[in-house]
Amino acid sequence: MKALEGLNTKVIGVSSDSVESHQKFSDEYDLTYPLLADVDKKLAKKFEVVNMIGIYKRTTFIISKEQKIMKVFPKVKVDGHVERIVEYLKDID
Numbered sequence: 001m002k003a004l005e006g007l008n009t010k011v012i013g014v015s016s017d018s019v020e021s022h023q024k025f026s027d028e029y030d031l032t033y034p035l036l037a038d039v040d041k042k043l044a045k046k047f048e049v050v051n052m053i054g055i056y057k058r059t060t061f062i063i064s065k066e067q068k069i070m071k072v073f074p075k076v077k078v079d080g081h082v083e084r085i086v087e088y089l090k091d092i093d
Contacts, residue, residue: 003082007089014038015056060085 004011011033015022022035036043044050049059060073060081071088073081 003086004089007086009089012036014043016041016044016050062088 013022013031013033013035015035016038017025018039019037022037025031026035038044041050044056047059047061049057051057057074058076060076061069062071062073062085064070070092073084
């Protein structure tokens with residue numbers, strides 16, 4: 001996530017996978033940001049990013065320092081997503 005450096009951001013990943021699974025994934029891909037294990041899907045339900053059968057919808061939220069949701073990117077596709085986030089952040093800066 002070097003593209004986000006200098007943009008006054010923090011990245012946090014969340015999924016319903018276990019802590020152990022997150023650690024393995026983080027180690028495998030050398031992630032530099034934390035992954036939160038939402039195994040009971042409470043956070044996913046609160047943010048409405050889990051469907052009726054419990055499947056996550058990949059979504060990115062831009063949240064302000066004041067803890068307000070500024071932008072939602074639903075149905076995220078990996079390719080080009082970081083670039084779209086960077087573009088958005090630069091436009092609001």
